Amino acid sequence: MTKEYHTITDIAGPLIFVEKTEPIGFGELVNIMLPDGSMKRGQVLDTSSDIVVVQVFEGTAGIDKESGVCFLGETIKLSVSLGMLGRILDGSGEPIDGGPKIVPDERMDINGSAINPWARDSESQFIQTGISTIDGLLTLVRGQKLPLFSGSGLPHNEIALQIARQAKVKGEGEEFAVVFAAMGITNEEAQYFMKDFERTGALKRAVVFLNLADDPAVERLITPRLALTAAEYLAYTHDMHILVILTDMTNYAESLREISAAREEVPGRRGYPGYMYTDLATIYERAGKIKNKKGSITQIPILSIPGDDWTHPVADLTGYITEGQIAISRELHRKGIYPPINPLPSLSRLMGRGIGEKNTRGDHRAVEQGLYAAYAEGRDLRGLVAIVGKDALSERDNRFLMFADVFEDRYIRQGRDEDRSIEQTLELGWELLATLPESALTRIDRRILEKYHPAYRKKHSK
């Protein structure tokens, strides 16, 4: 039996301070027994021979100085097994779907350990999401962490779900299993995800962790770690390819700020703690592919960025850690375009690992560069038209202006259940490039142009 202490001296925000304990380990899990008989959980943040500081996950409401405190002698662990697939758990890992308890195969520390950089695999595979803008211009690969940079009211959830539904690796029958972690999202949003998982049968190959808006904020700090622990177990013990969706990282960061304020730490930018970069890295860097392991972990964190301001610490620090970002654009959304992904401020840094002859097709890079440059130019011209009028533009400029419209309408826009193959995406790209004068495609290598440009292909077939 672990000893129960009744020596709380102070309670402040989510923290309690306990004195006269035996030596307590840093990071140990804590049970707090409330006078009403209920129990809360917490974790040791600071421990000394004089005082132990505990952060309480469910918040300190109802705790008084007489409450009992038990230290469990171990850090937070998650019980993992294959039986987790198809299950819905709360933000601290307890089943909430009415099913039985998870029978553990193993108990794993939720903080994980850093992947030795030496052990990482530099090769990867193209993940076809069926969304042209992503597959064609922002190619996702196994083991990548690629967030959706979004804002309130934008359809990031739908996009994440579409990716989860359609993601596959060419030539491999095996689907991804999804680990889904909700942090502080509304019940309605959660329902939206759950319904879709059920409708498509994806739930069978999913593990869901739900910390909703009215669940304790502090719990949010462990939810993504539980999810990643489950993902690591499935990927590295059972050789599965896992897609982890983390939503919403902004809520996570707010909880971090709350704890930091309660501890009276010196705040960094905009009140977020100075260690937020490191803290976020311990989540995002758990994505990866390891040389001698079959499974992999790919991450799609979702951020609703306050005020669409990318210099906000959550977006800024995420961008500094992840391997690119997918920008969900309010402007395209207002135009009624789904999925409203603007490729210009987006980037996939690992694209090079997933494209080309071996993975997709030899012309992939060329099409990508051609489309990107043409769309950028078309959008610039929109700005100019506003000043000088359409008539002042040259014939060439007008073609680019039109290109931008058609590109948004046909390439970016697609159905919510439309699953385009990479070949379709590349062909569509060429079709649009062919609307431009060939002299405007100087960046594209001659050999590639002659092999793939529709004008030449017609000639060949004649």
Added chain:
Amino acid sequence: MMKTAKGEIYRVAGPVVTVTGIRPRMYDVVFVGHLNLMGEVIQIRNDKSVIQVYEDTSGVKPGEPVTASGSPLMVELGPGLLTSIYDGIQRPLPVLNKKMGDFISRGLSEPGLDRSKKWKFESAVKKGSKVVGGSILGAVQETKNTEHRILVPPTTSGTIEDIADGKFCVEEPIGHLTDGTVLSLMHRWPMRVPRPVIDKLMPDIPLITGQRICDTLFPVAKGGTACIPGGFGTGKTVMQHQLAKWSDAEIVVYIGCGERGNEMTEVLTEFPKLKDPRTGAPLMERTVLIANTSNMPVAAREASVYTGITIAEYYRDMGYGVSLMADSTSRWAEAMREISSRLEEMPGEEGYPAYLSAKLAAFYERSGRAHLLNGKEGSITIIGAVSPAGADFSEPITQNTLRMVKVFWALDSKLAQRRHFPAINWLTSYSLYMNTLEPWFDREVSTDWKMLRMKTMELLQKEAELSEIVQLVGSDSLPEHDQLTLEIARYIREIFLQQHAYHEVDSYCSIQKQYSLLRTIHEYGAACYDALEKGVLLTDIFKMKSSGLLAKAKFELDFDHELEKVVAEMKKEFKSLGVEAM
């Protein structure tokens, strides 16, 4: 020699552990807890010492034992450093991989140098030779093109009693001094103490990086300092990799400080395949990597920079030109901030410790071209990436760094988004070495180098002014002469300044190639102005195809030959417009 003392843990708060019962010196190494986690003393208050611990402290309890080593944190220096990849405290990552598996677990100390490997040593001194700190005892061939000179430790001197040639492991004695001091292939040096030199010299040779905008417009000197600040995704890491690959340093130390694991993997797979353009040897053979990624312990991240610079100094002391890249110094500063806030120190600007600027200064001060204890000359060039919060250069790390360094390569988010790479802003960047390096360019490249460079800067400046007008009224209302200026400035930007890091040929551009490319653009420009003056229509000038050929020539393997063809084509085209030019 090592006196060890035992104490116990009083408090654990993340990476900061307070202990009692030992009386260590500042920066001594202490092992804490049953797991023997390595740490370093960073504060002493009354009877308590505060330790920053290089590994995760989860589960560690007050009352657990502590052992003081009596010695500061040392870097092992000797053959075998090249081609290695270490974590922040010089543990070889491949060995950790072998012993702990794919994830980094705790409590394993592992020496930086392989103890069992034998090196063939040839001595350069003999019995009776007088040696001082830094004297060269002899050498081993460390990699195919690098001779590793075995040095007398900086604080040792005396007369050689005996010295032997042959095969030795790093710890085996290769000889003795008359006072009995044992000499071996390796020695240790405390990482926080700069290795001594006689004096620092004026840097007057450029580090040729093979990156056009750097070498031509904003050159850094061998032994100089440069910084690369930029928001996320602007190209700091690609730039640092480019410099590590192509700059004409003899030794490269690359520190991945608090950045991504995948980027280090990329270096590990690419470098062994790429060849040094000067020696033909795999680039890896002149490189030492230090990888303490963002999710590895922060205290070790703080140390990683010192591990790197100490190794750089060691190779400098052999007489080499060393380049050190640190990506990113901001993450290093943040590590200091994290530790400092745990110590409840009085915070300075944005929560950074008040000593931030002193630490940055001390780091950059370890660069320089130096006159060495052994009479030779060596240099360390430091190039630090800076990751400003919110891409705002007014934040403390960027500002404090700018006070130290002499070259500012400012990365611009707008350029990066337009995919103008390298996204170095040519209007705000600068190099304070320009004057001292000019004689070199004058001598080694061409006497009209300075003029070409100035013309380029003027042209780009003029373009910026004209662009403002164009934003308001459109380009058609500009005088034809100015429209032409915009066009030529575009060639400078697109043909010269843009350089594709992932293109096999364009990735590296020799200084001669840079010169001929730039000169050709300017000659072409001059011919265009000439044609305009002689009455040729601007639209006809814009229609010429040969400028497009020039844009392609830079991607060709046989550039000189291609350039000749392009220039001939240009002449022909001007002739058809009725102008004798170029």
